[in-house]
Amino acid sequence: MGAIISKERDDSYVREKLEKICSQSAYSTDVYVNGVLIGSHPEPKKLVEDLREERRNGKIDYDVSIAYEERNNEVQVYSGAGRILRPLIVVKNLNKKGDGLIEDVKNKGLKFEVLVKKGIVEYVDAAEEEEAYIAITRDKITTEHTHAEITPSILTSIAEGYIPFANYNSAPRVEMASAMAKQAVGIPTTSFPSRLDSLMHVMDYPQRPVVRTDVSEIFHFDKMPAGQNFVVALLSYEGYNMEDAIVINQSSLERGLGRSTFYRTYTAEEVHYHGAQQDRFEIPKEDVEGHLPADAYKNLSNDGIILPETEFGSEDVLVGKTAPPRFLEEISMFGRIAERRRDASVTANEMESGWIESVVLTETDEGNTMIKIKTRSPRIPEIGDKLASRYGQKGVIGMTVRQEDMPFTNEGIVPDLIMNPHAIPSRTTVGHLIEMLGGTAGCLDGRFIDGTAFENEKESDLRKVLENFGFKNNGKQILYDGRTGEKIEAEIFIGVIYYQRLHHMVANKIxxxxxxxxxxxxxxxxxxxxxxxxxxxxxxxxxxxxxxxxxxxxxxxxxxxxxKVKIPLCSKCGVMAVHDYERNKFTCPVCGDSQVY
Ligand SMILES: [Zn+2]
CATH class of the missing domain: 3.90.1800.10 (RNA polymerase alpha subunit dimerisation domain)
Structure with missing residues (x-):
């Protein structure tokens, strides 16, 4: 985060300066500017430090990279466009004045750019970062450090920054989680009611996560969330949650858990062809070629267009349309078949049903009439739908169980979701467990928990909250089997955690x-x-x-x-015979024989 892309800069100042001070000695370090050898210099470290000092003073552009590559014994200066740079605090300039300026940016609304101009913060690219020694926070700076992070969570991307307790997880899982966040169903845009996207999923009852991060607030994830807080138990359930499957509470689903709406927009256009031929929006008459069963047109009004809020089913016609015949001239030349228009109606997709959200009539650039039909179908989570927490722990629903058959706690809390405990040890997503503690603590305490990576609330503090409310501090509780009422022998880890519904749904794939x-x-x-x-x-x-x-x-x-295909052959010579479909006769093109295998 906070990264910028370098712009193309004029390198003449650096080049001329280096040409003056560099010699042609073979025994010192080669100096390059944008890959061109300028000369060599006996003290590369001092040279680089001097040049950087000039950059911090504003004589050289802030996005020019100055690096000493010790391995190749080369000094490389780059001023080209397209390098990615990130901001770091320069430890050397962290004196009284520097600290004061940082405080002013923090509290008094001083612009961040001032820090760059004064050389307190500098932008560093990959080559320069190689030799930097970066302290993760300012209070961990030692004499060896050259730079310090502005704030530790800045070293992740935005997509990773929204993962709470990310520093407790293995890097591949964090990466998977940030990839999954993009597939989560939420509020994609506040203007979704008036937009005509070809596909869109919108969550019906999104919730703010109980465990939030600073980053998620910066990009307003709290205002446009993509998930809900689930009560999750780590438990196996009759084998229906093997291998990353999950068991979900049917009664929770009926109360609206994970529910979303799917929008699809269909397009129809009245195309004008050469020779005054054109498509027509109408209810196709029965003599039209490729006429569908009459039932398919039942929803159309007289102009051939479906009305808003009409219920439609699989492969129903949404816009009745006829097109002119393809080979008009050839047919009329033979004069055998009268001109027949073709059915070119727009139908709903296979196995898709719902309601018409809106119908928009407009015009294309070519002046053709165009119709956009936006459909809406409710999507209640069902077996085979995909859910994921924010730790790369994805799974599909293996079974839905009514509330009375789910396990329950002493207090009568019934989990919304049962996840298999085997998903945890090999994947080492410790953050998942800490979020479950944090989520519970937040619910009990009635507040949001800070899970910002490296700066999160301490696990021990979260445990204390649980203890204060009379729970075990490890998040485990005694559960009872919902079907028999018997106590489950082992203590079960149960807690509140943010779950996302991913847009891979059975209804779209069946x-x-x-x-x-x-x-x-x-x-x-x-x-x-x-x-x-x-x-x-x-x-x-x-x-x-x-x-x-x-x-x-x-x-x-x-x-x-x-x-598989059947081909008629001549019984005399073996050549492929000709099949006259109209008379249903076979003839050999070579010997004229009609005896065919
Ligand atoms: Zn033959």
Whole structure:
């Protein structure tokens, strides 16, 4: 965070200065400016320090990098654009005046740029950072340190900064968590009601996390959150939460937990073609080519367009549209078939249902009438939907259990979610456990907990809060089985933690195919859900069937149910025969024989 990208700078001042002081001796350090050898200098460390001093005084631009690479014994000066730089406090200039200025920026609204101008803060790029010795906080500075962090959490990115207790986790998990945050369903934009995005998920009841960070507040995550605070128990439940599956409380879902709305926008355009031909928005008449079952058009009003707040189902027509025939001239030349318009209606996607949110009529740049239809479908979490905490601990719902069958505590608290304890040890996401302590402490104490990386509230303090409210300080409680009422033998770790619903939902992925469209070239089924495609039966799946000796299944998958084709052959000469579909007759193009295999 706080990083900037360098701009293209004029290097003539540095170059001329270095040309003056550098010699051509072969026994000292080579000096380069933007990769061009200027000369050599006997005291590289002093040279670099002098140049930096000039930069801190403003004689050299603040985003010029001056580095001494000890390994290659080279001094490199870069002034080009595109290097990424981050701000650090210069320890040497942390005297009374420097400290005073930092305080003024903090409290009196003095601009941050002043610190850069006065040389108290400098921007450092990757080459220069290599030889810097950076103290993580100002009170940890020793005589060896050259720089200090402005604040420790500045060394993470924004996406990582919103993870509480990030410094307690392994780096790959933190990275995974920040990648998952981008998939979380929340409030993507405050203008979502009036926008026409092709896809959008909006969470119905988002909550501020009980455990927050300074960074999340800076980018207003508290005002546009993407998740909810769940009561989570670490427990196995009848094997339905094996291998990262999670068991979720059905009654919580019915109360609105994790609920979101999915918006999709469909587009239809009245295209004008050459020769005064054009598409038409209308309810297609029955003689139109490719007419769908009459039932599909039931929602359309007289102009062929669906009305707002109409309920629609899978593959219902949203906009009735007819297009002119493709080969108008050829057909009229033969004069055999009368001009037939084609059905080009826009239909809702397979297995998708919901309501029409809005209908917008507008015009394209070419002057064609265009219709945008925004649909809305409620999405209640179901088996197969994906949830994740802020520690890269993702999982899919394996079972939903009604509240009365879930375990409960002495006080009658029932978890919203049961996570498998095996997800913790090998992944070392200690932050996950501390957040559960912190979340509980925050709920009991009625306040938000600070989880900012490196500067978070102490674990021992959180434990004290639990103790003050009469709980065990390790977050464990006695739980009872909801079905039998029997006490569960082990003490169970239970707490409040922020969970996100990720936008991978079963409802958008569910797909079946018995028969359907095939590719023209290969006669194999098309690929992909949107095209009614088949599921790929790949090499490895083939190997499996061979391994099992299931040759009949193999033939069934790879031939009968894929690109099987029958070709008529002449019984006399063996040449491919011609099939006249209209008369249903086979003839050989070579010998005219009609005996065909
Ligand atoms: Zn023949």
């Amino acid at each position: 797909h079946t195919r018995a028969k359907g469209p095939v590719q023209m070239l290969t006669r194999q089924p098309t690929e992909g859900r949107a095209k009614h495609g088949g599921l790929r039966f790949g090499e490895m799946e083939r190997d499996c069937l061979i391994g099992h000796g299931a040759s009949a299944v193999l033939k069934d998958r790879l031939l009968d149910e894929s690109d």
